Amino acid sequence: AQSVTQLDSQVPVFEEAPVELRCNYSSSVSVYLFWYVQYPNQGLQLLLKYLSGSTLVESINGFEAEFNKSQTSFHLRKPSVHISDTAEYFCAVSEVEAGTALIFGKGTTLSVSS
């Protein structure tokens, strides 16, 4: 069975500061990795995903995440955050071979203030 641990439930940062949201997973099989974002009063949206190939994946709004197989991590980073990045961020995995459901972490609330 897979599990996902998001180490920080809340991350407060100032605008234009860098941020890292941590995600570790546990699985005995190969997995795909995802970050979803939920803005206030909106549904979950895919931010980025790692399927294969380059371990560094990027989103269109400046976020990036790096898959580290040896540390079973998929941390999300942004070098300079904006107020509009305030949201809840969920890390998720799904099993490559047979899985279909996403297994989510508990989420990290990113609060960006000026």
Next chain:
Amino acid sequence: DTGVSQNPRHKITKRGQNVTFRCDPISEHNRLYWYRQTLGQGPEFLTYFQNEAQLEKSRLLSDRFSAERPKGSFSTLEIQRTEQGDSAMYLCASTRRPSGSADTQYFGPGTRLTVL
């Protein structure tokens, strides 16, 4: 694509009543998923359909819960004899291809259930 829609957006009911939620996936999406999200937790998988076939059910889906997707388009999730522990956000998601786990799941806005 108009996105995944869910109705109602909010439902308040008394313990013991039955409730039914509807999910309309993105047109031509083959797979439809139901998740439940409680306060302070990430979404938890309940069940999924490929077209009209229900292919997997989580252990979270007790016998009071039933889901259908009769014509492979919209889906309904019914909870019978609701309990206070059923209070949660119920999320629906859909994907285009039948091959599953690499595909992006597109989520609806959810139905928030409150059981008094």
